[in-house]
Amino acid sequence: MNDLDSKTEGNREYGRSYTVNDSTYNFSSYYSGLNGVHSLGLVNITSPVDGLMHNHFAGGLSIFSPSDLVSFYGLYNSGYMRDSKAFSFQLVTSQGTRYSISISDEDKFEAFGQTYLSDIDILSNIFEFLIQVTPDKNSTANEKAFLNFFQSNDSGMTLYTGNSSFTKWTKVSLSDDGTIKKEDCKED
Amino acid sequence: MRNIYLLILVLSVTKIQAQNTINIEDMSGTPIEYIGYYIKDTRLDNFLGTWQASMNGGHFIIYLEKVEKQNLKDRFKVDITSDIIQAKYRFQVEGQPTTTWEPDYLIKLGWSESDIVLSFVISDQLTGHHYRGKMQISDNDSEIASFKFNQMERIIIHDSNGAIVPETKGLEIEGGIKSLEEIKFTRVKTN
Numbered sequence: 001m002n003d004l005d006s007k008t009e010g011n012r013e014y015g016r017s018y019t020v021n022d023s024t025y026n027f028s029s030y031y032s033g034l035n036g037v038h039s040l041g042l043v044n045i046t047s048p049v050d051g052l053m054h055n056h057f058a059g060g061l062s063i064f065s066p067s068d069l070v071s072f073y074g075l076y077n078s079g080y081m082r083d084s085k086a087f088s089f090q091l092v093t094s095q096g097t098r099y100s101i102s103i104s105d106e107d108k109f110e111a112f113g114q115t116y117l118s119d120i121d122i123l124s125n126i127f128e129f130l131i132q133v134t135p136d137k138n139s140t141a142n143e144k145a146f147l148n149f150f151q152s153n154d155s156g157m158t159l160y161t162g163n164s165s166f167t168k169w170t171k172v173s174l175s176d177d178g179t180i181k182k183e184d185c186k187e188d
Numbered sequence: 189m190r191n192i193y194l195l196i197l198v199l200s201v202t203k204i205q206a207q208n209t210i211n212i213e214d215m216s217g218t219p220i221e222y223i224g225y226y227i228k229d230t231r232l233d234n235f236l237g238t239w240q241a242s243m244n245g246g247h248f249i250i251y252l253e254k255v256e257k258q259n260l261k262d263r264f265k266v267d268i269t270s271d272i273i274q275a276k277y278r279f280q281v282e283g284q285p286t287t288t289w290e291p292d293y294l295i296k297l298g299w300s301e302s303d304i305v306l307s308f309v310i311s312d313q314l315t316g317h318h319y320r321g322k323m324q325i326s327d328n329d330s331e332i333a334s335f336k337f338n339q340m341e342r343i344i345i346h347d348s349n350g351a352i353v354p355e356t357k358g359l360e361i362e363g364g365i366k367s368l369e370e371i372k373f374t375r376v377k378t379n
Binding site: 013015037038039040041044045046052054056059060061065066067068070071073074075077078080115116119120121122124125126128129130131132134135145148149152153 | 218219220221260263264265266268296297299307308309311317318320338339340341342343344345346347348352353356
């Protein structure tokens with residue numbers, strides 16, 4: 001992911017998928033979008049993978065976008081997650097945020113997905129109007145609003161933040177008093 | 189019997205009053221924090237009416253109307269009621285018979301960000317992108333407005349059958365949504 005992190009300084013999106021066998025990561029080659037366009041076209045996902053990572057460059061969201069989440073649900077529905085509970089969907093942004101989401105409760109995720117992740121129009125309006133997760137808000141405000149939406153709707157997903165070297169991941173959630181709660185959970 | 193009617197009346201009035209109302213400018217957080225509320229948005233009145241701009245030898249005409257107390261539960265599964273703006277549009281060539289409004293709305297759900305900025309989400313058939321749309325009334329002239337569209341981040345995953353998430357149908361405007369950024373709109377009618 002360090003390599004992907006350096007690409008957030010550019011002006012295009014990059015991404016790649018990977019599989020893990022006996023603790024060895026096998027990465028696909030990079031896919032990239034067009035210069036100055038906040039879009040990434042990924043091709044050749046023809047067999048299940050263990051993870052997918054991509055970046056948002058300057059001007060993009062500090063957290064997962066509606067399209068990211070709809071695609072995450074699409075990967076689940078299409079059977080492209082080798083192990084849905086271990087699958088990691090990771091994001092690095094130019095604001096310095098490093099996130100990963102995974103499915104923690106499959107039943108809840110399916111229900112949440114059917115309601116909110118099946119229609120990009122609805123989710124886009126939710127982001128812009130209802131929870132106001134936008135590029136002009138700071139990353140902490142976006143993170144809180146994102147978690148509020150996830151938790152108040154029993155999304156069945158867990159959000160993690162990564163350290164600068166991507167060796168340590170911390171589970172983040174929203175406490176009842178509205179503050180962000182962090183729990184160290186795994187180290188690579 | 190009269191007492192029963194009176195009781196029903198009192199209960200009905202109580203129920204109507206039970207919904208809290210908050211003015212959009214007084215909100216301290218985002219709408220999702222106001223479940224059960226009615227979000228009142230009087231700033232939307234600043235945008236209402238018929239707006240027109242010269243384009244490709246004709247006029248691009250939009251009509252903005254306010255929908256009061258729109259219940260958003262069907263759309264977002266969240267019990268929030270809000271005033272919103274909807275906008276329909278049509279293109280009129282000079283000297284040709286009057287055209288009818290396009291069946292799809294240009295703005296399906298618009299909300300005020302300030303006295304002069306209206307926000308909404310729009311999808312473009314030409315590029316396939318969703319955009320964060322803003323309609324901004326000029327600082328100097330409340331009868332002049334312009335549009336700005338910023339692309340929302342998008343990821344497309346394909347397999348051998350094509351995109352794994354079906355594409356949605358966007359708005360078909362000649363030259364694409366972004367072409368509306370290049371023209372200035374003037375309010376020609378205020379209703």
